Amino acid sequence: MTSSGSTSVEIDPNKPSISRVYDALLGGKDNYPVDEKVCEHLRATMPNIDDLAKLNREILGRGVRYLAGEAGLKQYLDLGAGLPTMENTHQVAQSLQPGAHVVYVDNDPLVLAHGRALLKQNDHTVVVSADLRHPDKVLAHPDVRRTIDFEQPVAVMLVGMLHHLHDDEDPAGVVDGYMNAVPSGSHLFITHFCDSGEEARRTEKSFMEFLGTGRFRTDDEILDLIRGYDLVEPGLVYLPQWRPTRIVRDKLTVIERLMVGAIARKP
Numbered sequence: 001m002t003s004s005g006s007t008s009v010e011i012d013p014n015k016p017s018i019s020r021v022y023d024a025l026l027g028g029k030d031n032y033p034v035d036e037k038v039c040e041h042l043r044a045t046m047p048n049i050d051d052l053a054k055l056n057r058e059i060l061g062r063g064v065r066y067l068a069g070e071a072g073l074k075q076y077l078d079l080g081a082g083l084p085t086m087e088n089t090h091q092v093a094q095s096l097q098p099g100a101h102v103v104y105v106d107n108d109p110l111v112l113a114h115g116r117a118l119l120k121q122n123d124h125t126v127v128v129s130a131d132l133r134h135p136d137k138v139l140a141h142p143d144v145r146r147t148i149d150f151e152q153p154v155a156v157m158l159v160g161m162l163h164h165l166h167d168d169e170d171p172a173g174v175v176d177g178y179m180n181a182v183p184s185g186s187h188l189f190i191t192h193f194c195d196s197g198e199e200a201r202r203t204e205k206s207f208m209e210f211l212g213t214g215r216f217r218t219d220d221e222i223l224d225l226i227r228g229y230d231l232v233e234p235g236l237v238y239l240p241q242w243r244p245t246r247i248v249r250d251k252l253t254v255i256e257r258l259m260v261g262a263i264a265r266k267p
């Protein structure tokens with residue numbers, strides 16, 4: 001494995017980071033007291049918020065299993081990859097497609113450091129430290145070009161990521177920037193905070209206040225980000241409803257209705 005690139009974000013133990021707060025919600029140890037403090041604020045608004053991180057991580061596994069299995073994809077561009085945890089993209093993909101090529105992109109320096117350690121033995125996987133809001137720069141990165149063949153279908157993953165882009169950061173343009181670079185048969189995999197009601201709006205306020213990011217968009221706003229691509233069944237749905245591997249209650253809990261996910265195919 002290789003890793004390279006400069007990062008625009010320095011490790012600051014006094015300032016919460018998205019990846020470390022997410023790690024804390026998942027019960028990981030790669031976070032600082034300042035991140036745990038944000039979690040406490042979020043829990044004060046939404047007591048089971050940790051479960052939302054777990055639901056997101058679960059659909060990531062199911063989605064990659066679909067992409068590597070049924071869709072047969074052998075290349076993965078995982079944008080906003082996060083700190084390594086259980087069932088990382090390369091592990092799931094390579095269990096079904098041995099030798100699958102995986103590029104992790106994140107702008108948090110801790111992700112680069114931990115990814116480097118995890119991937120020492122993996123020749124087909126790289127971690128690139130870059131700001132994903134600039135698709136042209138990411139796509140031109142030598143490690144990306146060396147690892148991904150842009151003549152062959154690619155799984156473009158923006159899982160738990162697009163809601164961290166503010167409206168004025170043009171999330172639709174970011175999606176298109178990557179999808180325009182990949183051929184027909186490529187897939188887009190997203191999960192996104194959604195505005196499912198009053199509780200979602202209160203949670204959004206809390207994210208904005210304590211982390212500075214976390215847009216809860218409506219279904220229509222989210223569908224607008226992935227317009228032009230063919231939704232794979234069951235479409236854009238709440239996380240537990242996307243190709244579940246266990247029984248899903250008819251009436252979902254508030255937490256289960258805070259995020260949606262979808263996979264779509266480029267025609």
Ligand SMILES: C[S@@+](CC[C@H](N)C(=O)[O-])C[C@H]1O[C@@H](n2cnc3c(N)ncnc32)[C@H](O)[C@@H]1O
Pocket residue numbers: 018019022056057060079080081082083105106107108111130131132133158159160161164
């Ligand atoms: C909530 S985590 C999601 C991690 C993983 N995709 C998952 O769903 O389990 C979002 C990740 O996006 C990264 N991120 C946020 N803004 C970014 C940017 N502009 N460029 C690159 N990475 C970014 C954060 O550092 C964090 O690791």
